[in-house]
Amino acid sequence: MTPMVEAESVGKSFGDVEVLRGVDLVVEPGQVCCVIGPSGSGKSTLLRCINHLETIDTGRLRVGGELMGLREENGRLFRLRDSALGRQRRDIGMVFQRFNLFPHRTAAENVMEAPVVVRREPRAAARTRAVELLGRVGLADRADAYPAQLSGGQQQRVAIARALAMQPKLMLFDEPTSALDPELVGEVLDVMRELAREGMTMVVVTHEMGFAREVGDALVFMDEGRIVESGDPRTVLSDPKEERTRAFLSKVL
Amino acid sequence: MAEPATTGARPEPRDAAPVRHPGRWVAIAVLAVLGAMLVNTLLTNENFGWPTVAQYLFSAPVLNGLANTLVLTVLSMLIGILGGIGLAVMRLSPNPVLSGVAGGYLWLFRGTPLIAQLLFWSFLSALYPNLSLGIPFGPSFVVFDTNSLITPFLACLLGLGLNEAAYMAEIVRGGIQSVDHGQSEAAGALGMTRAQTLRRVVLPQAMRVIIPPTGNETIGMLKTTSLVVVIGYTELLTSVQRIYSTNFQTIPLLIVAAAWYLLLTSLLTAGQRVIERRYGRGVAGAVTEATPLVRLFSFRTGGKTA
Numbered sequence: 001m002t003p004m005v006e007a008e009s010v011g012k013s014f015g016d017v018e019v020l021r022g023v024d025l026v027v028e029p030g031q032v033c034c035v036i037g038p039s040g041s042g043k044s045t046l047l048r049c050i051n052h053l054e055t056i057d058t059g060r061l062r063v064g065g066e067l068m069g070l071r072e073e074n075g076r077l078f079r080l081r082d083s084a085l086g087r088q089r090r091d092i093g094m095v096f097q098r099f100n101l102f103p104h105r106t107a108a109e110n111v112m113e114a115p116v117v118v119r120r121e122p123r124a125a126a127r128t129r130a131v132e133l134l135g136r137v138g139l140a141d142r143a144d145a146y147p148a149q150l151s152g153g154q155q156q157r158v159a160i161a162r163a164l165a166m167q168p169k170l171m172l173f174d175e176p177t178s179a180l181d182p183e184l185v186g187e188v189l190d191v192m193r194e195l196a197r198e199g200m201t202m203v204v205v206t207h208e209m210g211f212a213r214e215v216g217d218a219l220v221f222m223d224e225g226r227i228v229e230s231g232d233p234r235t236v237l238s239d240p241k242e243e244r245t246r247a248f249l250s251k252v253l
Numbered sequence: 254m255a256e257p258a259t260t261g262a263r264p265e266p267r268d269a270a271p272v273r274h275p276g277r278w279v280a281i282a283v284l285a286v287l288g289a290m291l292v293n294t295l296l297t298n299e300n301f302g303w304p305t306v307a308q309y310l311f312s313a314p315v316l317n318g319l320a321n322t323l324v325l326t327v328l329s330m331l332i333g334i335l336g337g338i339g340l341a342v343m344r345l346s347p348n349p350v351l352s353g354v355a356g357g358y359l360w361l362f363r364g365t366p367l368i369a370q371l372l373f374w375s376f377l378s379a380l381y382p383n384l385s386l387g388i389p390f391g392p393s394f395v396v397f398d399t400n401s402l403i404t405p406f407l408a409c410l411l412g413l414g415l416n417e418a419a420y421m422a423e424i425v426r427g428g429i430q431s432v433d434h435g436q437s438e439a440a441g442a443l444g445m446t447r448a449q450t451l452r453r454v455v456l457p458q459a460m461r462v463i464i465p466p467t468g469n470e471t472i473g474m475l476k477t478t479s480l481v482v483v484i485g486y487t488e489l490l491t492s493v494q495r496i497y498s499t500n501f502q503t504i505p506l507l508i509v510a511a512a513w514y515l516l517l518t519s520l521l522t523a524g525q526r527v528i529e530r531r532y533g534r535g536v537a538g539a540v541t542e543a544t545p546l547v548r549l550f551s552f553r554t555g556g557k558t559a
Contacts, residue, residue: 053438082446090444100439103535104457114443117453146535159439166443 002065004029004170004201005050011058012045019045021225022059027218029169032202034212034233037222038248043205046222047172050203051092052085063092064169090118093163097175099155101147107134107158108143111165118166126165133161137191153184157191164195171195173204209253213237221245302505309496309509318492319513325409325478325488330471332414337421342451344426355422362419368483371412375484377403405486413481417474424466428459460532468525472518489513 005027012020019042027033035043048054049061052069061068069085071078080088101110111130115121131143137157147155156176163171173192177185189211196202196215206212212219212233219233221240229242237253240246295301309315343355362370378399387393403411432455440450479490487495493506 051442053442082448086441086444086446089442092442094439094442096435096439098435100433100435102436102439102454102458104532105535113453114445117449118444148535162443 001029003027003062004031004064005033005203006062006065007046007050007059008061009059010046010049010056010061012042012049012054012056019225020049020056023222023225023227025220025227025230027170027201027203029201030199031217032196032200032204032215033218033220034216035203035205035220035222036207036209036212036248037228041222042225043220043222044174047174047203047205050170050172051089051094053094063088086118090114090166091169093160093166093168093171095156095159095163095171095173095176097178099147099152099159099179101155101159101162103147106144106146107139107150107161110147110158111162114162114166130161130165133164134158136164136194137161138187151184152180153187156180156188160188160191160195169201171200171202173202173206175205175207177206177208207252209237209249221248223248300504301508302502305502305505306508306512309493309506310512312496314492314496315489315509315513318487318489321487322475322478322489323517325413325481326471326475328410329413329417329478330474332410333417333421333470333474334467336414336418337423337425338456340418340422341425341429344422345429359419359422362416367412367416367477368480370416371408371480371484374403374411375405375408377408405481405484408484409478409481409486412484413474413478417470420470421467424463424470425459427466428461428463429455431462432458457532461529461536464525464529464532468521471525472521475517475521476514 003026005025007023007025009022009024010020011018011022023042023046025033025046035046037043045054049056050063050068055069066088067077068088069080071080071084101107102113105113108127108130111133112123112126115126115129116123131140134140134143137160139154139157139161142150142154142158147158150158160176176192177188180188185208189208192202192204192211193215204211204216216233218230219236220230221228221236221242221244223244229236229240229245236245237249240249340355340358343351344359346352346355381399383396384399384402385393385396387395429451436454436458437450440454441447445453478488481488482491482494490510493510497503497506
């Protein structure tokens with residue numbers, strides 16, 4: 001089976017700073033892969049490279065077997081134009097740390113936006129599905145609320161529904177609970193847990209070790225742009241092989 | 254908010270005496286006297302010529318000038334806004350040629366006086382007696398006589414509109430850049446193209462920042478149109494000037510013009526408020542600004558705006 005995500009010695013620099021130094025990663029369909037590591041380790045950058053919010057400098061990055069942002073023809077690589085990149089990104093949902101909901105649209109309008117604008121679905125049908133999706137994240141009654149009228153946890157759940165509206169094959173979560181009050185973290189993790197149970201392929205950058213242990217199929221520990229250690233979450237978390245992993249875990253657990 | 258339960262002996266903060274503002278009462282007294290003086294002079298000084306004002310307020314030449322002012326303002330702002338959006342998008346483009354051309358446009362049109370630009374367009378025939386449509390460096394299909402193509406009206410529109418576009422470009426650019434970059438990322442991650450992101454996500458949010466200065470520009474344009482006097486076009490101010498140069502009733506006729514400008518400015522201000530409310534959706538505290546009347550009323554009760 002083609003891996004959902006396949007990174008081969010991916011490298012990325014911002015100016016003189018090398019953020020990713022040869023990252024290899026494989027995520028199989030249906031797998032939940034959690035990425036942990038100290039800040040500045042490159043875990044968010046790796047996630048943003050997967051849906052081409054950042055371009056990679058070296059290596060190869062495939063999603064569903066397709067090179068992200070590139071097209072190979074007669075052994076030569078060409079950058080994709082805007083619309084073709086958009087077509088690749090439709091299949092990849094992304095949830096941001098700061099939610100990034102559209103503040104001028106209601107919860108339902110946020111969820112409808114991509115189906116209506118990108119896939120040209122009729123508004124009425126898109127709205128029905130949007131309310132359905134909001135129901136799935138427990139917010140059916142807040143469909144007409146603006147983001148500013150929702151709590152952080154509710155906003156993040158709307159953001160998840162918005163990403164699901166394009167029926168993605170892969171969901172990327174960039175520290176989805178880091179901007180939330182502690183008591184609101186649970187409701188977002190519940191939605192993610194449910195999503196994992198339904199078989200969604202997920203890459204989750206997180207500091208929630210409990211979630212990684214319970215829901216994750218694989219755990220990746222990153223430091224200084226490299227994958228230091230990876231494997232079964234329970235094994236890595238309770239019996240890390242690398243000194244660096246041990247040092248990190250001793251501080252966060 | 255729920256009323257706190259009142260229990261007998263506890264002192265109630267609600268009953269506390271409000272802060273006194275004696276300075277306010279002094280200011281009110283002074284302003285009341287000045288106001289009375291103003292009303293008095295308006296009514297008793299015959300040089301204001303109120304009957305003359307009334308006579309000319311709705312006269313044909315004044316209304317004709319008013320119509321020209323309105324048409325020029327609306328069309329020039331339309332050119333300015335559309336041109337400004339185009340220039341701002343060019344200016345922000347990663348393509349160095351596009352952003353360079355937009356930068357050059359701004360440099361030229363903001364760097365020369367508007368009067369000079371108006372004169373330039375009206376004397377365009379001195380530079381190009383004929384204008385033609387055809388293949389560059391090749392044959393031309395149609396040839397126009399510049400003087401009959403560029404009427405005074407068109408020269409006004411070109412001068413005011415193209416100049417305004419340069420200023421609007423900076424306003425629009427500021428608005429676009431005020432929108433959090435995460436918005437574009439979220440839109441891009443959903444599969445929207447850059448054009449869709451601009452139209453559906455960035456511009457609607459930028460509008461909140463763009464509208465107040467655009468209202469300023471429109472109100473400014475209303476009065477800047479009077480500069481077209483230099484190329485002999487008639488608008489509100491020139492039409493009253495023509496009248497008072499023959500009957501020497503300068504002050505009353507200037508009052509006529511001022512009254513119309515004030516009325517139009519009031520209408521534009523009200524319109525701006527409506528548009529701002531429309532684009533303030535979803536932003537906490539964007540709509541609930543107290544009107545002056547409400548503020549005046551709450552002032553009586555100690556200046557506490559709820």
